[in-house]
Amino acid sequence: MHNYIINPAISFYCGFPLTINHVITAIHNSNDILESLPFSLYRSIDYKTTSSLIGCTFCENIVQTTNGMAIVNPIEKGHPDIIPCTAAGSTEIQLRNYPIGLEIKCTIGSIPKNTLIEKASSRIHELSNITWQAHHQEVTQLLGITFDYITTATGNKPVITAAFYSNQLCKDDWGAISGTSGRNTKVCGMKASGKQKMGAGWFAILDDDPVYFEKYSQIFKFT
Numbered sequence: 001m002h003n004y005i006i007n008p009a010i011s012f013y014c015g016f017p018l019t020i021n022h023v024i025t026a027i028h029n030s031n032d033i034l035e036s037l038p039f040s041l042y043r044s045i046d047y048k049t050t051s052s053l054i055g056c057t058f059c060e061n062i063v064q065t066t067n068g069m070a071i072v073n074p075i076e077k078g079h080p081d082i083i084p085c086t087a088a089g090s091t092e093i094q095l096r097n098y099p100i101g102l103e104i105k106c107t108i109g110s111i112p113k114n115t116l117i118e119k120a121s122s123r124i125h126e127l128s129n130i131t132w133q134a135h136h137q138e139v140t141q142l143l144g145i146t147f148d149y150i151t152t153a154t155g156n157k158p159v160i161t162a163a164f165y166s167n168q169l170c171k172d173d174w175g176a177i178s179g180t181s182g183r184n185t186k187v188c189g190m191k192a193s194g195k196q197k198m199g200a201g202w203f204a205i206l207d208d209d210p211v212y213f214e215k216y217s218q219i220f221k222f223t
Contacts, residue, residue, distance in 0.1 A: 003207040010203040015084040015100035016070040026061035039155025042120045055106040105132040120156045133187045137174040141167040163204040166197040
Protein backbone atom coordinates (compact mmCIF):
# COMPACT_ATOMS: atom_id res chain seq x y z
CA MET A 1 0.00 0.00 0.00
CA HIS A 2 1.29 3.45 -0.90
CA ASN A 3 1.60 6.24 1.66
CA TYR A 4 0.14 9.74 1.20
CA ILE A 5 0.64 13.12 2.81
CA ILE A 6 -2.85 14.21 3.85
CA ASN A 7 -4.22 17.73 4.18
CA PRO A 8 -7.30 17.28 6.41
CA ALA A 9 -8.66 20.82 5.94
CA ILE A 10 -10.78 19.94 2.89
CA SER A 11 -14.55 19.42 2.81
CA PHE A 12 -16.57 18.17 -0.14
CA TYR A 13 -19.92 19.64 -1.19
CA CYS A 14 -21.37 17.20 -3.68
CA GLY A 15 -24.89 16.24 -2.59
CA PHE A 16 -23.87 13.01 -0.86
CA PRO A 17 -21.74 12.24 2.23
CA LEU A 18 -18.05 12.17 1.29
CA THR A 19 -14.98 12.53 3.49
CA ILE A 20 -11.25 12.57 2.86
CA ASN A 21 -11.09 9.06 4.34
CA HIS A 22 -13.59 7.89 1.72
CA VAL A 23 -11.48 9.36 -1.06
CA ILE A 24 -8.22 7.94 0.30
CA THR A 25 -9.85 4.50 0.50
CA ALA A 26 -10.95 4.89 -3.13
CA ILE A 27 -7.39 5.87 -4.10
CA HIS A 28 -5.89 2.78 -2.44
CA ASN A 29 -8.50 0.47 -3.98
CA SER A 30 -7.99 2.02 -7.41
CA ASN A 31 -4.22 1.59 -7.12
CA ASP A 32 -4.70 -2.09 -6.30
CA ILE A 33 -6.82 -2.60 -9.41
CA LEU A 34 -4.38 -0.69 -11.63
CA GLU A 35 -1.47 -2.76 -10.33
CA SER A 36 -3.34 -6.01 -11.05
CA LEU A 37 -3.55 -5.23 -14.78
CA PRO A 38 -0.72 -6.38 -17.08
CA PHE A 39 2.15 -4.05 -17.94
CA SER A 40 1.61 -4.87 -21.63
CA LEU A 41 -1.71 -3.00 -21.45
CA TYR A 42 -0.10 0.23 -20.24
CA ARG A 43 2.67 -0.11 -22.79
CA SER A 44 0.08 -0.43 -25.57
CA ILE A 45 -2.52 2.25 -24.80
CA ASP A 46 -1.90 5.99 -24.93
CA TYR A 47 -1.86 8.37 -21.96
CA LYS A 48 -5.31 9.75 -22.71
CA THR A 49 -6.82 6.26 -22.62
CA THR A 50 -4.88 5.46 -19.45
CA SER A 51 -6.22 8.65 -17.84
CA SER A 52 -9.78 7.61 -18.76
CA LEU A 53 -9.21 4.12 -17.35
CA ILE A 54 -7.91 5.54 -14.08
CA GLY A 55 -10.72 8.08 -13.87
CA CYS A 56 -13.41 5.45 -14.40
CA THR A 57 -11.81 3.09 -11.87
CA PHE A 58 -11.57 5.89 -9.33
CA CYS A 59 -15.21 6.92 -9.86
CA GLU A 60 -16.42 3.38 -9.26
CA ASN A 61 -14.38 3.14 -6.07
CA ILE A 62 -15.64 6.51 -4.81
CA VAL A 63 -19.19 5.26 -5.26
CA GLN A 64 -18.42 2.03 -3.38
CA THR A 65 -17.29 4.03 -0.34
CA THR A 66 -20.60 5.91 -0.09
CA ASN A 67 -22.71 2.85 0.88
CA GLY A 68 -25.33 3.46 -1.76
CA MET A 69 -25.56 7.24 -1.34
CA ALA A 70 -24.07 7.97 -4.78
CA ILE A 71 -23.99 6.48 -8.28
CA VAL A 72 -21.84 6.90 -11.35
CA ASN A 73 -23.70 9.07 -13.85
CA PRO A 74 -25.25 6.50 -16.23
CA ILE A 75 -24.95 8.83 -19.24
CA GLU A 76 -21.63 8.43 -21.06
CA LYS A 77 -21.00 12.17 -21.31
CA GLY A 78 -23.20 13.12 -18.38
CA HIS A 79 -22.07 15.72 -15.88
CA PRO A 80 -21.06 15.43 -13.10
CA ASP A 81 -19.41 11.99 -13.13
CA ILE A 82 -20.77 11.00 -9.70
CA ILE A 83 -24.23 12.06 -8.57
CA PRO A 84 -26.48 11.44 -5.54
CA CYS A 85 -28.46 8.19 -5.61
CA THR A 86 -31.67 10.25 -5.67
CA ALA A 87 -30.80 11.19 -9.26
CA ALA A 88 -31.26 7.59 -10.44
CA GLY A 89 -34.74 8.27 -11.82
CA SER A 90 -33.76 11.41 -13.73
CA THR A 91 -34.16 11.79 -17.47
CA GLU A 92 -31.25 11.63 -19.90
CA ILE A 93 -31.51 15.38 -20.46
CA GLN A 94 -31.30 16.04 -16.71
CA LEU A 95 -28.33 13.70 -16.32
CA ARG A 96 -26.38 15.48 -19.03
CA ASN A 97 -25.98 18.42 -16.66
CA TYR A 98 -27.22 17.42 -13.22
CA PRO A 99 -27.17 20.34 -10.76
CA ILE A 100 -25.12 18.63 -8.01
CA GLY A 101 -22.50 15.92 -7.75
CA LEU A 102 -18.76 15.42 -8.19
CA GLU A 103 -16.80 15.76 -11.42
CA ILE A 104 -13.61 13.69 -11.66
CA LYS A 105 -10.71 14.45 -14.01
CA CYS A 106 -7.37 12.65 -14.31
CA THR A 107 -4.11 13.79 -15.89
CA ILE A 108 -0.51 12.62 -16.15
CA GLY A 109 0.70 16.21 -16.51
CA SER A 110 2.97 17.83 -19.07
CA ILE A 111 6.68 17.56 -19.75
CA PRO A 112 8.85 19.97 -21.78
CA LYS A 113 8.68 19.63 -25.54
CA ASN A 114 11.22 17.21 -27.06
CA THR A 115 11.81 15.52 -23.71
CA LEU A 116 12.23 11.81 -24.39
CA ILE A 117 10.75 9.42 -21.83
CA GLU A 118 10.16 5.75 -22.49
CA LYS A 119 6.49 4.79 -22.65
CA ALA A 120 4.94 3.94 -19.27
CA SER A 121 7.92 5.29 -17.35
CA SER A 122 7.97 7.69 -14.42
CA ARG A 123 7.68 11.35 -15.44
CA ILE A 124 7.80 13.11 -12.08
CA HIS A 125 11.38 14.36 -12.44
CA GLU A 126 10.60 15.95 -15.82
CA LEU A 127 7.10 17.17 -14.98
CA SER A 128 6.64 20.84 -15.92
CA ASN A 129 2.89 21.51 -15.56
CA ILE A 130 -0.40 20.03 -14.43
CA THR A 131 -3.80 20.99 -15.73
CA TRP A 132 -7.13 19.33 -16.35
CA GLN A 133 -9.57 19.51 -19.26
CA ALA A 134 -13.36 19.59 -19.24
CA HIS A 135 -16.01 19.15 -21.91
CA HIS A 136 -17.56 22.53 -21.16
CA GLN A 137 -16.92 25.70 -19.16
CA GLU A 138 -19.67 25.10 -16.60
CA VAL A 139 -17.60 22.81 -14.37
CA THR A 140 -17.59 24.61 -11.00
CA GLN A 141 -16.64 21.70 -8.75
CA LEU A 142 -13.80 19.33 -9.56
CA LEU A 143 -11.83 16.56 -7.92
CA GLY A 144 -8.68 16.36 -10.01
CA ILE A 145 -6.22 13.49 -9.71
CA THR A 146 -2.77 12.93 -11.17
CA PHE A 147 -0.84 9.74 -11.85
CA ASP A 148 2.65 8.50 -12.56
CA TYR A 149 4.22 5.13 -13.31
CA ILE A 150 5.81 3.24 -10.43
CA THR A 151 8.10 0.22 -10.80
CA THR A 152 6.56 -3.05 -9.58
CA ALA A 153 7.63 -6.69 -9.78
CA THR A 154 5.56 -7.07 -12.97
CA GLY A 155 6.55 -3.85 -14.73
CA ASN A 156 5.73 -0.16 -14.43
CA LYS A 157 2.15 0.46 -13.34
CA PRO A 158 0.19 3.72 -12.95
CA VAL A 159 -0.43 4.98 -9.43
CA ILE A 160 -2.59 7.91 -8.35
CA THR A 161 -0.01 10.38 -7.07
CA ALA A 162 -2.09 13.35 -5.90
CA ALA A 163 -5.64 14.62 -5.45
CA PHE A 164 -6.94 18.20 -5.54
CA TYR A 165 -10.40 19.67 -5.03
CA SER A 166 -12.19 22.95 -5.58
CA ASN A 167 -15.84 23.93 -5.55
CA GLN A 168 -14.98 27.54 -6.44
CA LEU A 169 -14.32 27.18 -10.17
CA CYS A 170 -16.17 29.46 -12.58
CA LYS A 171 -16.51 29.89 -16.33
CA ASP A 172 -13.55 32.29 -16.44
CA ASP A 173 -11.30 29.53 -15.07
CA TRP A 174 -11.69 27.60 -18.32
CA GLY A 175 -10.27 28.41 -21.75
CA ALA A 176 -12.00 28.45 -25.11
CA ILE A 177 -13.73 25.25 -26.23
CA SER A 178 -11.94 23.37 -29.00
CA GLY A 179 -13.20 20.55 -31.17
CA THR A 180 -16.48 22.32 -31.89
CA SER A 181 -16.60 21.17 -35.51
CA GLY A 182 -16.91 17.71 -36.98
CA ARG A 183 -16.91 14.67 -34.71
CA ASN A 184 -14.11 15.82 -32.43
CA THR A 185 -14.67 15.75 -28.67
CA LYS A 186 -15.28 19.22 -27.28
CA VAL A 187 -12.75 20.15 -24.62
CA CYS A 188 -11.52 23.24 -22.83
CA GLY A 189 -8.35 23.57 -20.78
CA MET A 190 -8.08 24.98 -17.28
CA LYS A 191 -6.57 28.46 -17.00
CA ALA A 192 -3.99 29.56 -14.44
CA SER A 193 -6.75 30.91 -12.17
CA GLY A 194 -8.41 27.50 -12.01
CA LYS A 195 -5.08 25.81 -11.42
CA GLN A 196 -4.47 28.15 -8.47
CA LYS A 197 -7.82 27.19 -6.93
CA MET A 198 -7.12 23.49 -7.39
CA GLY A 199 -3.66 23.84 -5.86
CA ALA A 200 -5.15 25.51 -2.80
CA GLY A 201 -7.34 22.42 -2.39
CA TRP A 202 -4.68 19.72 -2.43
CA PHE A 203 -5.47 16.99 0.06
CA ALA A 204 -3.42 13.91 -0.85
CA ILE A 205 0.10 13.59 -2.29
CA LEU A 206 2.09 10.39 -2.67
CA ASP A 207 4.70 10.11 0.09
CA ASP A 208 6.67 7.12 -1.21
CA ASP A 209 9.26 9.57 -2.55
CA PRO A 210 9.67 13.22 -1.40
CA VAL A 211 10.04 14.32 -5.02
CA TYR A 212 6.25 14.19 -5.45
CA PHE A 213 5.47 16.77 -2.78
CA GLU A 214 8.42 18.87 -3.93
CA LYS A 215 7.31 18.84 -7.56
CA TYR A 216 3.61 19.50 -6.87
CA SER A 217 4.34 22.28 -4.39
CA GLN A 218 6.59 23.86 -7.01
CA ILE A 219 3.98 23.62 -9.77
CA PHE A 220 1.02 24.74 -7.65
CA LYS A 221 3.05 27.11 -5.44
CA PHE A 222 1.97 25.82 -2.03
CA THR A 223 4.01 24.72 0.97
